[in-house]
Amino acid sequence: MNPTIKDVAQKANVSIATVSRVLNNLTGYSDKTKQKVNQAIKELGYQPNAIARGLINKRTQTIGVMFPSVSSAFSSDLLHGIDEFAHDSNYSVVVCNTDHDGKRTMKYLQLLREKQVDGIIFSSEVLSKEYYEVLESMKIPVVLVSSQTDYAKVPYVKVDDYQAVYDAIQFLISKGHRKIAMISGTKGDPIAGTPRVQGYRKALEANGIAFDSGYLVYGDFSFESGSRAMEAILRKAGEATAVFAASDEMAIGALSAALKHGLNVPEDISIMGYDDLKPAQMVTPPLTTVRQPLYEMGKIASEKLIRMIETGEIAANRIIAHSIVERQTVRTLA
CATH class of the missing domain: 3.40.50.2300 (Response regulator)
Known part of the structure; x- marks a missing residue:
């Protein structure tokens, strides 16, 4: 039979109300009492019932x-x-x-x-x-x-997705790149789609680089969509020297597609991601990216x-x- 709150109270030699107060992190007892109650809970293997506790503090934790x-x-x-x-x-x-x-x-x-x-x-x-x-x-x-x-x-x-991508494109430009393609996330996505595209376009504009719609391809943040988008870029924007992808998964997909075409990264084309996920450190070569913590x-x-x-x-x-x-x-x- 599972131990009850009454068993804990008896073992700790305190009232049921005191055990309840300890379980619910309420005040009104000494540190010594708290230690006694916690020790009794440990020895008995008592498991507090979340629903029962919720009846007391109106929460389920x-x-x-x-x-x-x-x-x-x-x-x-x-x-x-x-x-x-x-x-x-x-x-x-x-x-x-x-x-x-x-x-x-x-x-x-x-x-x-x-x-x-x-x-x-x-x-x-x-x-x-x-x-x-x-x-x-x-x-x-x-x-x-x-x-x-x-x-x-x-x-x-x-x-700030807009600013993060603006800074990423500025970074690529500082490395001498001016023909920069972008693999965006889902078209029209107001959270991680549109603001990142706006950051890309604004950074190009700020550096006197004309926007070319052939250099912007949409994916859905996945590895597979990044691979497909890179294939499209190689067909439509073959002169691009750098590709910025709006997620690491898409960037790794782009990296895979580039390698399938016999391109060396970064010697033949540079690729940059967004997120700084664990796989970004694990791919070969390791991915340059925007880190959001x-x-x-x-x-x-x-x-x-x-x-x-x-x-x-x-x-x-x-x-x-x-x-x-x-x-x-x-x-x-x-």
């Missing part, structure tokens, strides 16, 4: 996290940061894979409502009016990560959400600094 692609390296890095802070704060994390284009988003919002999560982190997807209305009806805080919104009650944590972004989003849960105060938006990580896929032109 659980947060939901929604990703369009749970298996991607991008989501993995974000989730690592989210989970690290949540775990340290005694919260559990429920992860939902909403699929590309949010095909399952409404289904998972309903699931998280049924699980009575205390808050939700919404990643890499546009917070539509439909989603926002459901979240409003749930009356729980929401934080966006790697996304953005104008809803005043919903803070976000992200890099995903682990830190996840941790900050988790911290903001839990603070909102516990204080009821709306957190401020946060733009995280990006940086250029120079490895071995961009060469300097003479």
Whole structure:
């Protein structure tokens, strides 16, 4: 038979109310009492019931996290940061894979409502009016990560995508490149698509380089789309000396396609990515890229959400600094 809170109280020689206060991180007991209770819990192997605790503090100590692609390296890095802070704060994390284009988003919002999560982190997807209305009806805080919104009650944590790509193109230009192609993410994507294309075009304009639509090809942030886009660039923009891809996965796809065509990187063509995922360090040659600190972004989003849960105060938006990580896929032109 599983031990109960009453068994813990008897073993620690305290009241059930005191055990409850320790479990819920409330005040009103000494450090010595806390140690006795925790020792009794350990010796008995007592597992607190999250739902029962929720009846006391109106919380389940659980947060939901929604990703369009749970298996991607991008989501993995974000989730690592989210989970690290949540775990340290005694919260559990429920992860939902909403699929590309949010095909399952409404289904998972309903699931998280049924699980009575205390808050939700919404990643890499546009917070539509439909989603926002459901979240409003749930009356729980929401934080966006790697996304953005104008809803005043919903803070976000992200890099400045426009500025990050502007700086990447400036970096390539500083290396002597002027014929620079771009592999964009999904066309019309207001979060990670359009702002990055605008940064690309503005950097060209600022340096007196005319924009050529043949040098801009769209993918969907995946390895496969990067490979296909590179094939298109080699057909339509064969004079390009550098290719900037709006994600590391697409850049690695471009690298693969270049190698299949017998091109050496960076001797024959330079390639630059965006994200600084683990695979960027592992490919040959290692990928020069724009770093957005995903682990830190996840941790900050988790911290903001839990603070909102516990204080009821709306957190401020946060733009995280990006940086250029120079490895071995961009060469300097003479």
